[in-house]
Amino acid sequence: DTEVTQTPKHLVMGMTNKKSLKCEQHMGHRAMYWYKQKAKKPPELMFVYSYEKLSINESVPSRFSPECPNSSLLNLHLHALQPEDSALYLCASSQGQGGTYEQYFGPGTRLTVT
Amino acid sequence: SQQGEEDPQALSIQEGENATMNCSYKTSINNLQWYRQNSGRGLVHLILIRSNEREKHSGRLRVTLDTSKKSSSLLITASRAADTASYFCATVEFYGNNRLAFGKGNQVVVIP
Numbered sequence A: 001d002t003e004v005t006q007t008p009k010h011l012v013m014g015m016t017n018k019k020s021l022k023c024e025q026h027m028g029h030r031a032m033y034w035y036k037q038k039a040k041k042p043p044e045l046m047f048v049y050s051y052e053k054l055s056i057n058e059s060v061p062s063r064f065s066p067e068c069p070n071s072s073l074l075n076l077h078l079h080a081l082q083p084e085d086s087a088l089y090l091c092a093s094s095q096g097q098g099g100t101y102e103q104y105f106g107p108g109t110r111l112t113v114t
Numbered sequence B: 001s002q003q004g005e006e007d008p009q010a011l012s013i014q015e016g017e018n019a020t021m022n023c024s025y026k027t028s029i030n031n032l033q034w035y036r037q038n039s040g041r042g043l044v045h046l047i048l049i050r051s052n053e054r055e056k057h058s059g060r061l062r063v064t065l066d067t068s069k070k071s072s073s074l075l076i077t078a079s080r081a082a083d084t085a086s087y088f089c090a091t092v093e094f095y096g097n098n099r100l101a102f103g104k105g106n107q108v109v110v111i112p
Helices: none
Strands: A004-007 A012-014 A018-025 A031-037 A044-050 A054-056 A064-070 A075-078 A086-093 A109-113 B004-009 B010-014 B019-024 B029-037 B043-048 B055-058 B061-066 B073-078 B084-092 B104-110
Touching: A004 A086, A018 A031, A031 A064, A031 A075, A044 A064, A044 A075, A054 A064, A075 B019, A086 B061, A086 B073, B004 B084, B010 B019, B029 B061, B029 B073, B043 B055, B043 B061, B043 B073, B073 B084
Parallel strands: A012 A109, B010 B104
Antiparallel strands: A004 A018, A018 A075, A031 A044, A031 A086, A044 A054, A064 A075, A086 A109, B004 B019, B019 B073, B029 B043, B029 B084, B055 B061, B061 B073, B084 B104
């Protein structure tokens, strides 16, 4: 199974809502990533987890809160978002942390903040 | 962090033709990777070329790397409509933080 799954596919939320994005992989990968991608732009790294521990936080605002409950799951908790946070949120995983490993991406969650 | 910069930004070709896109970068790299993204979907890894490699093939894909010019090219031969996508190069800096730095991306449209 070489698939990374993400739920939900689409999410519309108000600025006062709390929601969560979920990501799952069963490839035994030890590194997992959250990226944010705006239309017609490249993905921007947000967070990296390695062996279930947060290893990189790219100075992401605290209204985004990542969580890695176990080696297969990655969550992104959202609270008090702004309209400019509307984007495609991509999860990825790799065998190990770092650029020497191929990253496997999920299909993304299309988030709209109203 | 550095980012690869692809050139050209948009390419429209007829099915069966070859498509070439380039990527330039600014610092020493450990490796360079190419990814494909179909509209609004996740990225798919295509190929990884290490800094000590000059050329790599995978099916209809051919990637070259010229570290003296700090550039790479991706060639798709005998293009198909299904190759319509955005293509991103991503670099990993040799002395950097070991993360992927994505370039701006090339939009390729293959006309049937």
